[in-house]
Amino acid sequence: MPFKAILNGKPIISLDFTDQEWEQLRNDVKKGKVELKLPCCGGPAYLRTSKLGTKHFVHKRGHRCKNWKPESLEHMRLKEIIYRVCVQEGWETDVERIMPSGEIADVYCEKDSRKIVFEVQLSYQTLNTFRERQKKYINDGVRAYWLFKPPKRDSYIYFNPPNKQLPIFALEIDKNSSDFQIEVASTMLSVETFVKYVLEGRIRFKDRVVHRKTKIIVDVYKAATKCWKCKRVINVVFPYSDEYVSWSWFGMSKEEEAIWRQIAKLQRQGVRFFANVGPIKYRYSKTVGEKYWMNTCKYCGAKIGNFFLKHEIIPEVIEDEYLPQIKIEVKLSHPIDIFVSEAKWYIVEKK
Numbered sequence: 001m002p003f004k005a006i007l008n009g010k011p012i013i014s015l016d017f018t019d020q021e022w023e024q025l026r027n028d029v030k031k032g033k034v035e036l037k038l039p040c041c042g043g044p045a046y047l048r049t050s051k052l053g054t055k056h057f058v059h060k061r062g063h064r065c066k067n068w069k070p071e072s073l074e075h076m077r078l079k080e081i082i083y084r085v086c087v088q089e090g091w092e093t094d095v096e097r098i099m100p101s102g103e104i105a106d107v108y109c110e111k112d113s114r115k116i117v118f119e120v121q122l123s124y125q126t127l128n129t130f131r132e133r134q135k136k137y138i139n140d141g142v143r144a145y146w147l148f149k150p151p152k153r154d155s156y157i158y159f160n161p162p163n164k165q166l167p168i169f170a171l172e173i174d175k176n177s178s179d180f181q182i183e184v185a186s187t188m189l190s191v192e193t194f195v196k197y198v199l200e201g202r203i204r205f206k207d208r209v210v211h212r213k214t215k216i217i218v219d220v221y222k223a224a225t226k227c228w229k230c231k232r233v234i235n236v237v238f239p240y241s242d243e244y245v246s247w248s249w250f251g252m253s254k255e256e257e258a259i260w261r262q263i264a265k266l267q268r269q270g271v272r273f274f275a276n277v278g279p280i281k282y283r284y285s286k287t288v289g290e291k292y293w294m295n296t297c298k299y300c301g302a303k304i305g306n307f308f309l310k311h312e313i314i315p316e317v318i319e320d321e322y323l324p325q326i327k328i329e330v331k332l333s334h335p336i337d338i339f340v341s342e343a344k345w346y347i348v349e350k351k
């Protein structure tokens with residue numbers, strides 16, 4: 001429902017009116033003292049106040065406007081919240097602004113050289129439509145931020161991967177207050193705070209960050225298992241990292257080889273962590289068909305292949321936070337990309 005109308009040729013916004021002014025306007029319209037029109041179609045505008053107390057305009061009863069899409073009370077409420085924050089923050093603010101592209105911006109605001117649009121999208125909209133409409137706003141020279149209600153089933157489609165060109169943020173309902181909330185970088189923000197942060201330039205996009213390095217730090221874990229051959233309990237060690245090194249499930253990558261070579265070296269040097277572990281050896285594996293580094297049983301010398309390690313032991317024990325571990329430093333012959341952080345929206349401190 002529109003917040004904007006044309007009063008004697010000048011645009012006005014219902015949200016700016018005090019209760020008293022609103023009643024005055026209602027009387028003036030009733031008595032035909034003033035001319036009040038809707039910008040969408042030029043039809044006469046009437047005053048209404050929603051159940052939640054939001055002042056707004058409506059078309060003549062029964063009139064179907066081709067240019068105005070019906071809005072829910074929720075939509076109207078969100079638009080009001082956004083409008084009030086923008087005004088409060090000292091931005092020149094407008095509602096239902098008709099852009100050169102033909103888009104009607106829910107809330108438009110500008111300050112200095114910055115022009116921002118907030119769009120509330122509660123009805124389903126495909127990702128492609130988001131992109132098309134965003135392109136229009138880009139051509140209009142504004143930065144549009146979208147607050148949308150994601151369809152539960154496939155909301156992941158909207159965020160994978162996050163996109164700097166498309167600032168869309170999902171509205172979630174807070175179970176306690178049943179207010180809308182927005183999650184940015186694992187922080188839940190109220191709509192008010194979110195809008196404030198956008199205006200302050202505190203919602204930023206960070207691209208995926210990787211560092212190229214030849215010296216890496218790797219965690220090495222130790223776990224107990226049973227030797228497949230002699231059935232005795234033995235310790236095995238393995239390097240593990242979520243963040244880097246291309247771990248191959250079969251055979252061994254160059255980086256993995258370098259890591260294992262370092263583990264074997266430390267064991268030969270007598271580092272205590274490896275004392276109760278069978279010798280780490282470079283041996284031929286029938287499964288893989290080539291030589292690589294592996295654990296062996298300290299009692300019978302049986303090979304504990306990496307295939308078994310990666311499929312059986314690691315998935316089973318890696319969640320155990322008490323698993324003994326040490327950090328080792330490994331020098332690689334070629335630099336590798338070390339993953340630092342993923343591409344995402346985040347909140348920066350106020351300048």
Ligand SMILES: [Zn+2]
Pocket residue numbers: 038039040041042043059065066067068
């Ligand atoms: Zn209209």
Ligand SMILES: [Zn+2]
Pocket residue numbers: 227228229230231232297298299300301302
């Ligand atoms: Zn054994």
